[in-house]
Amino acid sequence: MGDKEFGIDMNMVGRVADEVAQAVKAGTQIALVIGGGNIFRGVAGAASGMDRANADQMGMLATIMNALAMQDMLGSKGVDARAMSAIPMPTVCEPFIRSKALWHLKKARVVLCAAGTGNPFFTTDTGAALRAAELQCDVLLKGTSVDGVYSDDPNKVPDAKRFDSLTYDDMLARNLRIMDGAAVALARDNAIPVIVFSIRKAGELNKVLDGKGTFTRIDV
Numbered sequence: 001m002g003d004k005e006f007g008i009d010m011n012m013v014g015r016v017a018d019e020v021a022q023a024v025k026a027g028t029q030i031a032l033v034i035g036g037g038n039i040f041r042g043v044a045g046a047a048s049g050m051d052r053a054n055a056d057q058m059g060m061l062a063t064i065m066n067a068l069a070m071q072d073m074l075g076s077k078g079v080d081a082r083a084m085s086a087i088p089m090p091t092v093c094e095p096f097i098r099s100k101a102l103w104h105l106k107k108a109r110v111v112l113c114a115a116g117t118g119n120p121f122f123t124t125d126t127g128a129a130l131r132a133a134e135l136q137c138d139v140l141l142k143g144t145s146v147d148g149v150y151s152d153d154p155n156k157v158p159d160a161k162r163f164d165s166l167t168y169d170d171m172l173a174r175n176l177r178i179m180d181g182a183a184v185a186l187a188r189d190n191a192i193p194v195i196v197f198s199i200r201k202a203g204e205l206n207k208v209l210d211g212k213g214t215f216t217r218i219d220v
Contacts, residue, residue, distance in 0.1 A: 001038030008038065008069050016143075017073040019205040024079055024110060028209060031101065031111040031135050033128035034070060036062025056120035060087060063124070067114035068093065074110055081110040086118030086127070098134050105135065125183035133190040140192050141208065142179060143199030148216035149178045165217045184218070194218040 002009025023030060039062035050058075067083040071093075074081040082104050083093035093114065094100065101111045116127035125142070132140040149171070152160040166174075168188035172181055178196055187194050197208045197215035207213030 004038075006038055006040075008066065010069070010073070013069055013073045015202060016199065016205075017070060017077055017079070019203065020074065020110060021077045021079045022206050023209055024108065026206070026209075029105045029108070031105065031113055031131060031137065032067075032070065033113045033116075033124060033131055034063050034066045035124040036060065036066060038062075039065055053120040056122075060115040060118070060120075063116060064089070064092065064114045067112040071112055079110060080108070081112055083112040083114055086113070086115040101135060111135070123180045123183065125179045126186065129183040129186035129190075129192070132192050133186065137192060140187055140194045141205070142194060142196045143205065144178065144196060145198065145200055146178075146196075147198040147201065147204075147214040149176055149196050149218070151176070163216050165219070167220060168218060171218055187218070188220075191220070 001007065002012035020030060020032070036059045040059045064083070064085055064087070067085070071081045071083045084096040084101055085093050086096050088095040096113060096115075096118075101113075104111050113127070113131045116122055116124055117130055128140060128142070131137075146154055148162050148164070149166060150160040150162050151157075151174075154160045154162070166176070168184055170176075171179070171184045179194070184194070195208060195215050195217050197204055197213060199205065201213075204213050208215050
């Protein structure tokens with residue numbers, strides 16, 4: 001979305017793709033779970049009052065559009081990528097099949113996981129934790145609009161405390177809503193560390209991968 005109110009800002013897509021390309025060229029295997037809020041905000045008025053399952057399905061379709069945009073941008077930068085959807089649509093992209101996704105990763109391709117879990121009532125965070133477990137990921141990185149986990153919304157509470165590290169149980173007990181509880185519990189049960197950082201800071205992805213930058217680590 002970049003600085004737009006909704007829609008796809010290709011400059012932002014290009015900047016993120018540059019960072020992903022740099023990480024891949026350094027030897028990192030990457031699977032991206034892509035949300036759809038940037039597109040769904042544009043139809044939020046129409047979705048107001050809509051059945052939750054139908055609204056969630058609209059959101060999942062939006063993630064496929066974003067995945068295709070990122071796939072195209074990565075390709076233009078010389079990075080092989082595969083959009084894989086939890087909702088089968090073979091004329092548009094590959095269905096998500098775990099064994100095939102693992103094969104793509106071994107071939108140094110970026111796997112773009114779209115359509116969440118394929119089911120309504122699950123967030124993108126939960127979809128990300130699920131894919132991280134399925135793909136045996138070493139870490140789950142949540143790129144968001146803030147540079148870590150805070151005690152309150154830092155945009156509304158100026159003196160909100162930022163945490164350098166938290167345990168999974170702290171996240172759940174404090175009800176810190178940077179990620180939903182189901183995603184945190186899934187990461188905990190599969191011993192996958194979670195790192196929350198700002199994707200809006202240029203170059204931050206690769207700093208985080210090098211153990212630098214500003215972030216919150218959620219672990220045991």
